[in-house]
Amino acid sequence: AVFLSKLFGLDYSLQWMVAIASILGHCYSPFLNFNGGKGVSTIMGSVVLLIPIESLIGLTVWFFVGKVLKISSLASI
Secondary structure, X not given: OXXXXXXXXXXXXXHHHHHHHHHHHHHOXXXXXXEOOOOHHHHHHHHHHHOHHHHHHHHHHXXXXXXXXXXXXXXXX
C-alpha cells in the first residue's frame, strides 16, 4: 500500500497515513475479530520505503547492539 502511494505520487503526509492504516489493519484485522499479528513486518516495510536512510542507520545500530549484547529484544529498544 505504501509503495503504491509513493508510485502514484501522493503527498508525504498521505503516505504516512497509508502506512499507519496498513499497520493498524495488520494489528487489528476486522476479519479476525480485531485480533491480529504484531505488525512488525508491516512497520519495517513502511519505514524502509518512507525513510530509507534512517531505517538503514537503525538497522545497522540494531545489528551491532544485537551482536554485542546477544539479546535481540534489548537491541530493539
